[in-house]
Amino acid sequence: MSATTEHAHDHDHDHGPARGLMRWITTTNHKDIGTMYLVFALTMLFVGGLMALIVRAELFQPGIQFVNPAFFNQMTTTHALVMLFGMIMPAFAGFANWMIPMMIGAPDMALPRLNNWSFWLLPFAATMLLSTLFMPGGGPAAGWTMYPPLSLQGGDSFPFTIFAVHLLGISSIMASINIIVTILNMRAPGMTLLKMPLFVWTWLITAYLLIGVMPVLAGGVTMLLTDQFFGTSFFQAAGGGDPVLFQHIFWFFGHPEVYIIILPAFGIVSHIIPTFSRKPLFGHESMVFATASIGFLSFIVWAHHMFTVGMPLAGTLFFMMSTMLIAVPTGVKIFNWTATMWRGSISFETPMLFAVGFLFMFSIGGFSGLMMALAPVDFQYHDTYFIVAHFHYVMVPGALFAALGGAYYWLPKWTGHMYDEKLGKVHFWLSTIFVNLLFFPQHFLGLAGMPRRIPDYATQFADWNMWSSVGAFGFGFSQLLFVYIVIKCVRGGEKASAKVWDRPFGLEWTVPSPAPYHTFEKAPEIK
Amino acid sequence: MHLFELSPNCSLTPGTATLFYLSILAVTLVVAGAFAVAGFWPVLLFAGLELLGLAAALHASLRRGRNREFIRIDERDVVVNRCAGRRRAEYRFARPWARVQLQAAPASNWPSRLLIGPVGRAVEVGAFLTESERRRLNTRLAQLLPPAPGALRRIVET
Numbered sequence: 001m002s003a004t005t006e007h008a009h010d011h012d013h014d015h016g017p018a019r020g021l022m023r024w025i026t027t028t029n030h031k032d033i034g035t036m037y038l039v040f041a042l043t044m045l046f047v048g049g050l051m052a053l054i055v056r057a058e059l060f061q062p063g064i065q066f067v068n069p070a071f072f073n074q075m076t077t078t079h080a081l082v083m084l085f086g087m088i089m090p091a092f093a094g095f096a097n098w099m100i101p102m103m104i105g106a107p108d109m110a111l112p113r114l115n116n117w118s119f120w121l122l123p124f125a126a127t128m129l130l131s132t133l134f135m136p137g138g139g140p141a142a143g144w145t146m147y148p149p150l151s152l153q154g155g156d157s158f159p160f161t162i163f164a165v166h167l168l169g170i171s172s173i174m175a176s177i178n179i180i181v182t183i184l185n186m187r188a189p190g191m192t193l194l195k196m197p198l199f200v201w202t203w204l205i206t207a208y209l210l211i212g213v214m215p216v217l218a219g220g221v222t223m224l225l226t227d228q229f230f231g232t233s234f235f236q237a238a239g240g241g242d243p244v245l246f247q248h249i250f251w252f253f254g255h256p257e258v259y260i261i262i263l264p265a266f267g268i269v270s271h272i273i274p275t276f277s278r279k280p281l282f283g284h285e286s287m288v289f290a291t292a293s294i295g296f297l298s299f300i301v302w303a304h305h306m307f308t309v310g311m312p313l314a315g316t317l318f319f320m321m322s323t324m325l326i327a328v329p330t331g332v333k334i335f336n337w338t339a340t341m342w343r344g345s346i347s348f349e350t351p352m353l354f355a356v357g358f359l360f361m362f363s364i365g366g367f368s369g370l371m372m373a374l375a376p377v378d379f380q381y382h383d384t385y386f387i388v389a390h391f392h393y394v395m396v397p398g399a400l401f402a403a404l405g406g407a408y409y410w411l412p413k414w415t416g417h418m419y420d421e422k423l424g425k426v427h428f429w430l431s432t433i434f435v436n437l438l439f440f441p442q443h444f445l446g447l448a449g450m451p452r453r454i455p456d457y458a459t460q461f462a463d464w465n466m467w468s469s470v471g472a473f474g475f476g477f478s479q480l481l482f483v484y485i486v487i488k489c490v491r492g493g494e495k496a497s498a499k500v501w502d503r504p505f506g507l508e509w510t511v512p513s514p515a516p517y518h519t520f521e522k523a524p525e526i527k
Numbered sequence: 528m529h530l531f532e533l534s535p536n537c538s539l540t541p542g543t544a545t546l547f548y549l550s551i552l553a554v555t556l557v558v559a560g561a562f563a564v565a566g567f568w569p570v571l572l573f574a575g576l577e578l579l580g581l582a583a584a585l586h587a588s589l590r591r592g593r594n595r596e597f598i599r600i601d602e603r604d605v606v607v608n609r610c611a612g613r614r615r616a617e618y619r620f621a622r623p624w625a626r627v628q629l630q631a632a633p634a635s636n637w638p639s640r641l642l643i644g645p646v647g648r649a650v651e652v653g654a655f656l657t658e659s660e661r662r663r664l665n666t667r668l669a670q671l672l673p674p675a676p677g678a679l680r681r682i683v684e685t
Contacts, residue, residue: 107657110588173577177584184547185539185588212554215577216562219570226569234567249567252558299558518658 025120028112029517030097033119035414037094038407040122042483044086045400047130049476051079056438056472058455059465072455073141074133080144081161084257085168086126088395091403092264093118093175096203099410100179102508102515103197105188105524110181118174125167132157132164143453145250146221148235148243152228159229162221169214176207176214183207188507190526194285197506201288202267205295209256209263212299217253220246244309251302259298262362262394263291265402266333269355271506272409273337276352277344278503283336290329290336297326307375308382316375323373330366334359349501350424354405357397357432365393368443383453386446392439396475397432404431404482411489412496416514419489427485430478437471528601529671531664535655537592544585552578596652598643600671607643607650620644627668629661641665643672 024036054075058066067075097115101108109115133139137155140146151158183196183204196204223234224246233239235246274281281287303311303319311319337359346352368390372378381387404427411419441464446452450461457465496513507526511519559574590612597608605625607618624645632639641661642649653661 111584114584173580177581180547180581181539181584181588184543184585185537185592187538189536189538191538208551208554211551211577211581212558215555215559215573216570218573219559219562219567222569222573223567245565245567249562249570252562299554520657 028116030101030109033115034094034097036119037090037097041087041091041094044082048079048082048087051075053472053476056469060469062457062459062462064456069455074139076453077140077143081129088261088399090122095406096179100182100200100203102519103200103506104186104191105507105520106186107518107520109178110186111178114174114178118171121167121171125164128160129164132160148224148246162225165221169218172210173214176210179203179207188524188526195526198270198287199267202263202291205291206260206263209260209295213253213256216249220249247306251305255302256298259294261399265399268402268406269358272351272355272405273340275501275504276349277341277346279340279344282339286332287336290332293329294326304373307378320373320375327370350428351405351409353428354401358401361393361397365390365398381446383451384446385442385450385452388452389439389442389446397435412500413508413513413515415490416496417489417493418496419485423485427481431475434471434474434478438468438475441468531598533596533653535591535594539588539592541589544589548585594655598652607652618650625672627672629665
């Protein structure tokens with residue numbers, strides 16, 4: 001053996017990452033891939049956010065101001081697709097990659113090469129989706145729901161959008177399979193299923209949901225494609241098909257998708273609140289069962305998106321009742337988080353602020369969801385700005401706030417430095433004020449009858465639209481502060497200890513900060 | 528005589544894997560089957576592909592979890608028995624010629640390789656171990672077998 005080999009062996013003890021671009025292209029390390037997911041998601045937040053700002057700029061005043069209606073529709077559609085598939089899902093996949101192996105005491109994900117591939121599909125899929133904006137006829141403009149026959153009337157962008165959705169779906173499926181196998185197979189000795197941290201549990205159930213519903217989306221969009229190019233008539237009334245059935249297919253995927261996004265957020269909040277309340281999570285097992293119940297119920301409520309389409313009374317009643325049932329396990333979660341804080345020694349560092357903000361504002365989104373679960377009143381709210389307000393309360397101060405809270409919570413563990421607490425709090429308060437200014441007036445607009453997806457509106461809606469647009473720009477620019485805080489934290493700052501916080505719970509706090517490139521090479525024993 | 532049994536950490540049991548897979552199979556097939564009956568057969572096609580992917584991943588994990596390697600070192604021989612799925616292999620070396628060598632990774636984030644046997648005919652052991660486990664095994668084996676020439680030189684140098 002040569003001396004060179006031995007020399008390399010000395011380096012091998014460090015076993016750090018390779019240098020240069022190839023590190024990121026070829027990496028199979030869960031931390032590298034987690035970082036890439038998070039950076040990609042943050043980039044997409046600004047891409048999708050820019051589209052939202054174009055929409056809000058146009059809606060600042062009644063009348064056509066900046067863009068034509070066709071481009072407006074492209075912006076609303078692409079904003080939704082980018083934010084859902086390109087931003088929030090990859091963000092939680094990034095958290096999963098970083099944290100699941102560290103939480104279960106595993107050295108890496110179970111299928112590292114698959115992990116690399118599932119990430120690298122994303123930039124190509126996103127590029128393909130965004131490139132449609134430059135094609136003849138522009139990008140997709142039929143809404144993220146892609147309802148036929150409208151979606152079939154798109155320009156050249158149509159097949160590219162479908163293909164991009166397929167690629168994004170494949171990426172999600174591969175990530176899910178990897179997460180399932182990692183959680184089932186790579187747990188440290190002694191870590192039984194019920195001892196798993198809540199974030200791991202929520203991701204296991206999320207992955208299960210993804211496996212259950214992704215084929216439905218894939219099949220649905222493929223049938224759109226064959227209807228358009230191969231002469232089939234799955235959804236074409238002229239050929240004996242039924243476009244309403246696409247709505248059933250889409251929402252069978254689309255409703256669980258909401259939970260696919262929000263369950264990991266629940267998991268993150270379930271870590272932050274106990275840490276800053278300095279108490280273990282109240283009712284760990286009931287949280288697991290509540291999450292599983294939400295997962296189950298998410299499969300049987302899809303048609304509440306379609307009350308106005310028309311269905312038998314029994315169907316309406318079933319979907320109304322089953323939707324309202326979801327409030328029960330969700331309520332269990334809200335009460336458990338509140339009970340965790342009860343008589344805790346609470347401090348309000350930035351992650352806790354975001355978690356408490358999540359708790360309040362997600363509840364607003366939940367309650368407006370309950371209102372729309374009632375079929376008779378849904379007829380009034382349907383396709384108005386009320387629903388826009390509802391789902392944005394779930395997605396932004398809900399899922400996004402949980403992700404931001406999680407980023408602040410684990411940033412010292414990732415980088416080895418404490419972030420700027422003062423700026424973090426400024427970021428929280430700016431975000432909270434502007435996000436409410438952005439979305440709360442949309443409830444009033446919806447109740448007053450303003451339809452969604454329109455570039456122009458009656459003057460009676462002008463005031464609240466103006467406030468909403470001011471909120472949108474404020475919220476958008478506030479997120480630049482987050483980028484600054486992250487860059488500042490990566491570049492330096494006060495050194496973080498292994499535990500980082502006063503009383504954190506979980507294996508990830510037993511490794512140094514920043515977490516070494518390879519953690520848990522010797523499996524920890526869980527008691 | 529010294530006997531080492533090497534096995535990967537694997538928390539997945541065949542029972543858990545079967546139960547989990549059957550549950551997800553049932554849910555997915557009920558959903559996809561219902562759509563297929565309604566005429567939307569492509570859903571079933573995608574569901575089948577996805578379930579095959581999950582089955583392959585679970586199967587690979589279970590198979591990897593069953594991997595075993597036995598290293599027996601007695602006064603005359605070093606015997607390596609390798610059981611990977613149905614495949615069985617046995618390598619036998621004369622102990623005086625057997626060497627142990629921890630070979631550096633070809634790239635810095637790849638795993639190292641632990642080789643045992645005469646120089647030129649050595650076989651790899653503990654490929655499924657983590658880095659630190661492999662290094663500890665190397666240290667233990669080096670107490671029983673002479674290190675390979677390069678490794679010996681390093682020890683002298685340090």
